[in-house]
Amino acid sequence: MNKIKNTIIALIPFAGLFAADAIAVGKLAAPFGAGLVVIGAAIGIGMFASAAANATARQPEAANDIRSAVNLPLFLLEGVAIIALVVCLLASF
Amino acid sequence: MAGNSREMNGDLIRHHVTDAQISEDSFLYPLANFLNNIGQEISFLPNWLSIPFSKHVAMLWVAAIVTIGISLWATRRYRTDKTAQPKGIAHIYELLLEFIKNDIIIPNIGIKDAKRWTPLAASFFIFILMCNFIGLIPFFEKLGGGGGATPTGNFGVTLGLATITFFAIIIAGTLKHGFIGHWKNMIPHGVPSPVLIILIPIEIIGMFVKPMALTLRLGANMTAGHIGMLAIFGLPYLIGTQAIPSEGLLPQPSWGFALIAVMLNVGVFFLEIIVSLVQAYVFTLLSSVFIGMAIHAEH
Numbered sequence: 001m002n003k004i005k006n007t008i009i010a011l012i013p014f015a016g017l018f019a020a021d022a023i024a025v026g027k028l029a030a031p032f033g034a035g036l037v038v039i040g041a042a043i044g045i046g047m048f049a050s051a052a053a054n055a056t057a058r059q060p061e062a063a064n065d066i067r068s069a070v071n072l073p074l075f076l077l078e079g080v081a082i083i084a085l086v087v088c089l090l091a092s093f
Numbered sequence: 094m095a096g097n098s099r100e101m102n103g104d105l106i107r108h109h110v111t112d113a114q115i116s117e118d119s120f121l122y123p124l125a126n127f128l129n130n131i132g133q134e135i136s137f138l139p140n141w142l143s144i145p146f147s148k149h150v151a152m153l154w155v156a157a158i159v160t161i162g163i164s165l166w167a168t169r170r171y172r173t174d175k176t177a178q179p180k181g182i183a184h185i186y187e188l189l190l191e192f193i194k195n196d197i198i199i200p201n202i203g204i205k206d207a208k209r210w211t212p213l214a215a216s217f218f219i220f221i222l223m224c225n226f227i228g229l230i231p232f233f234e235k236l237g238g239g240g241g242a243t244p245t246g247n248f249g250v251t252l253g254l255a256t257i258t259f260f261a262i263i264i265a266g267t268l269k270h271g272f273i274g275h276w277k278n279m280i281p282h283g284v285p286s287p288v289l290i291i292l293i294p295i296e297i298i299g300m301f302v303k304p305m306a307l308t309l310r311l312g313a314n315m316t317a318g319h320i321g322m323l324a325i326f327g328l329p330y331l332i333g334t335q336a337i338p339s340e341g342l343l344p345q346p347s348w349g350f351a352l353i354a355v356m357l358n359v360g361v362f363f364l365e366i367i368v369s370l371v372q373a374y375v376f377t378l379l380s381s382v383f384i385g386m387a388i389h390a391e392h
Contacts, residue, residue: 068200072382075375079310086313089320092103 030092041081201385225369246315255304278390
């Protein structure tokens with residue numbers, strides 16, 4: 001325990017060497033956020049497509065109704081994802 | 094882009110997708126100068142009447158002329174004889190309007206008010222479609238100070254279109270339920286009072302957020318496509334030899350990567366065509382859904 005504490009205390013002066021890395025790592029935030037947005041949107045839209053395909057397979061006569069029921073939330077979700085992407089883009093310029 | 098030693102970074106991309114004044118060596122400069130400074134050219138007009146004419150405004154004018162031209166040309170036979178057969182572009186125009194009326198307006202607004210709101214939806218669809226397609230033609234770089242861009246990628250343009258939707262929602266509710274009735278429809282029946290204190294601000298915020306989402310969705314989709322294409326075109330310059338300004342060397346692209354970049358961009362270009370069609374459809378669909386929600390406020 002004492003050894004660990006001593007090594008940490010010994011390394012504190014070297015923190016200044018990593019300052020430039022901190023600034024560079026700060027630029028990681030915006031593209032990282034864009035990646036997270038894409039994960040969320042992809043999972044959501046994938047669930048939509050899967051539910052629509054399942055429902056159409058159960059009852060092919062209702063294909064048109066299912067398509068119009070899925071249309072609207074699909075585009076709202078895509079809109080949310082694109083708005084978040086615009087915020088990430090603004091943060092990286 | 095190879096002529097000057099600009100770096101490949103965010104500024105260069107932003108220069109190519111934003112609006113720009115029309116530069117002096119383009120053929121539209123006399124018109125732009127005249128409209129921008131109307132107060133100085135015609136002495137009896139005040140200066141606040143001047144029309145700010147920039148690159149995106151020129152593209153919007155072309156899209157508007159094409160829209161009005163197609164509509165008038167396709168319906169010229171029906172104006173003299175109501176039972177005429179369609180010929181030429183009237184076939185496609187009729188198909189388009191049938192699609193808009195049967196698949197967008199009637200499921201959302203109902204048959205009774207369909208005839209009143211179909212012109213607005215058709216105008217939205219055709220105008221936004223023409224604007225999006227004009228953004229894909231690389232001609233307008235000759236006009237302004239930057240690369241070509243989509244007029245609907247400019248958030249000002251989409252804000253204007255969404256303002257039309259905003260007022261259309263209010264007008265639709267007023268025509269159906271009366272002026273007070275439209276605002277009363279924000280409060281559903283049978284809701285206990287404490288919930289109302291939260292519900293009414295949410296409804297009011299929603300009234301503004303819905304057109305705002307429309308603007309951001311359309312603008313961001315159009316701009317994102319162009320940014321993607323520009324970034325892929327910058328990849329050969331990023332990988333090739335860099336410029337050395339002290340010796341006057343220009344940046345040389347790496348030709349292997351140039352081939353790959355062009356092939357990728359052909360794919361992105363087809364995706365852009367699909368996205369323009371889809372975004373025009375989505376704008377029209379969501380506008381008619383919001384208008385339908387104002388008309389059928391019972392649920």
